[in-house]
Amino acid sequence: MNLYSEHYVSQKAERFVNxxxxxxxxxxxxxxxxxxxxxxxxxxxxxxxxxxxxxxTSKKKYEMNKGIYFCSQMTNKVLVNIEPKTTITIIQLQAWTISLFPDYDLSDFTDSIIKINPSELPFKIQIESDIETLLHTINLYFEKLAALHSDQNTIEKICEIIKIKEEEISVSEISTALNSSQRLLQIKFKTATGLTIKKYIQILKFRKSVDQMVNSDLEKLKLTDVALYNKYFDQSHFIKKFKDVTKTTPKMFNPDSYFLSQKR
Structure with missing residues (x-):
């Protein structure tokens, strides 16, 4: 039995579902x-x-029984215990996806989980659905959504700028690129994601560092190289930021303790 597995949506749906x-x-x-x-x-x-x-999470303990749950942006590691006879299927939504539904203000909703009624979702899914049925439903809905929203909204534009920029980018540079005020962009981004733009950049940089470590020979990998490649000031800065999230050092990091993304 494979405890952890990944499944990928269609190219068009991937705009909204990772x-x-x-x-x-x-x-x-x-x-x-x-x-x-x-x-x-x-x-x-x-x-x-x-x-x-x-x-x-960093805020509290959640007991999640049978049902559907909305999980906010996480800013620290999350610990999970899985009971026997249990399956958890997780649809990973891109940071900007919820911004297409303006009724939701997520500015104060991080490191949190809420149980939701399936009828609240814009697509119909059954808790017992197999992965093939779920993929079909998700692809169908988000491909239609992509066609309806051919233009990127502000949140997606911010994320895209951050993603394609090889050097670390500042909020000031993003505001210049979008011809908008920093304050307005910060408010919009926080309302849609619960994160500041700076925090979102830090999370992406951290995950990129972890993926590099996991996909390399940890015995031979130099932390200085990881730090500089991922735009940290130096090795000490990298170690400090790493400990902020994982509560351990890069050298003590054990990938086997984590559910980590598979290399595609």
Whole structure:
């Protein structure tokens, strides 16, 4: 049994959905304890089927039984315990996706999880759906959404500028590129994502560093190289920021304790 697996949406749907990932303890007879998840700059819709999963964020502990949950942006590592006979399917939404639904103000909603009624979702999914059915539903909905919103909104434009910029970019540079005031961009971004633009940049930079470490030989990898490649001031700055999120140093980091993205 593969406890962790990833599944990918169509190219058009990927504009709004990064991927779908599954945690499968459906045939397990024992509790899976103390597994960790790192922040990634995305929102998550978690579909829990079976018994339950326990999630510890930096704010509180959540007991997630059968149902659908909206998970906000996470700013620190998250600890999960998965009960036997339980499957969690997670739809990973891009940072700008929720900004297409202006009724939602997420400015004060980080490191938090809420249970939602499936009828609140703009697409219909069943908790018991298999991954193929779920992928079909997600692709169909978000491909139509892409056609309806051919132009990027402000939040997507901000994220795109950050993504394609090889050097670390400032809010001032983003405001110049979009011909908008820094204050207005900050308010819009915080309302849509719960994060400041600067915090979002830091999270992306951190995940890029972790992915580089995991996909390299940790014994031979020089932290100075990782730090400088990912635009940290120096090795000490990188270690400090790494500890802020993981509560451990890069040298003590154990990838086996985490659910990490697979290399595509």
């Amino acid at each position: 991927k779908i990932w599954c945690l499968d303890n459906s045939i397990g007879e024992s509790l899976i304890e103390n597994k960790l998840v790192l922040p990634n700059g995305c929102f998550n819709l978690a579909i829990v089927n079976g018994n339950a999963i326990e999630v510890h």
